[in-house]
Amino acid sequence: MANEEQTAAAPAARKRRGPLLIGAVALLALAGGGYVWRTQKAAHTPASRQAESKVELYLPMDPPFVVNFRDGDSLRYLQVAVTLMAHDPQAIETAKSADPVIRDALVSLFSNQEYAVISNAAGREKLQKQALEAVRKIVQARLARPGIDALYFTSFVMQ
Template identity: 65%
Template sequence: MVDEEQPDAVSDAPVQRRSRMPLVIGVLAVLAALGTGGYLWQSRHAAHGTAGKTAAADLGKAELYLPLEPAFVVNFRDNDSLRYLQVGVTLMSHDPEAINVAKAADPVLRDGLVALFSNQNFSIISDAAGRQKLQQQALATVRKVVQARLGRPGIDALYFTSFVMQ
């Protein structure tokens, strides 16, 4: 009898694949976490936006700017030397009436701001914290004048568009 050689074992059995189920579960978990985080962030953000009726009303109105031209130039003393300060100021409001009142009261605003700027100390306003404090004081000065004429502060922000000391 002839030896019959058996061919190498060829298997028609399917190749076992690794299951993709853990990958799908992981992707779904990440998407769920992102969705939950987005929902919580949006709901918190929306809660802050509707905190007050005036804040929501201000967001709907356009920002109006009023540059106070020309720039303020004042001199002040610093340890027996004469210093100069040039400040460009722009007012911002969402209320057109407040901008009109500020335009009409320009000489009064300028007088108050010149008095404020000329009474500064060089060592204080030469750093960022001092400039921010000066900016807050200038805003308070402007709001006081507008409040007296309009009955409400009206001016939302005051920006220094230039700030040069020498």
């Protein structure tokens, strides 16, 4: 009789483990699904979009600008290679489409310089800031935001 009680208790214990095992597997599946959902949601947050937009995009303004200007009685030449930098692809596309307008503004700016001013580092930095402001103004008129983050002189030759 003791043997019959032990065999009856054994199937009852097995029956109790089945729902418990199924519940544990279901709980793990839900936890795993929740983890996947949360990581996918985090990948599409504004912070992740900002991280993606941290990529620097460059637009060289080719060919380089060549202008002449007067220095007293002599005629001087200035050759400047300009590259624009932005984090916004739309700003780069806008600058590409506005290339003739940007080139016109920069030629006007460069040709109105004085040799004594741009022959030193402080004068070149000031000219670089003025050029960036001119480009931002043009891009902002078309895109409704400045868009261009920096303007670099990749070559600067005066003669």
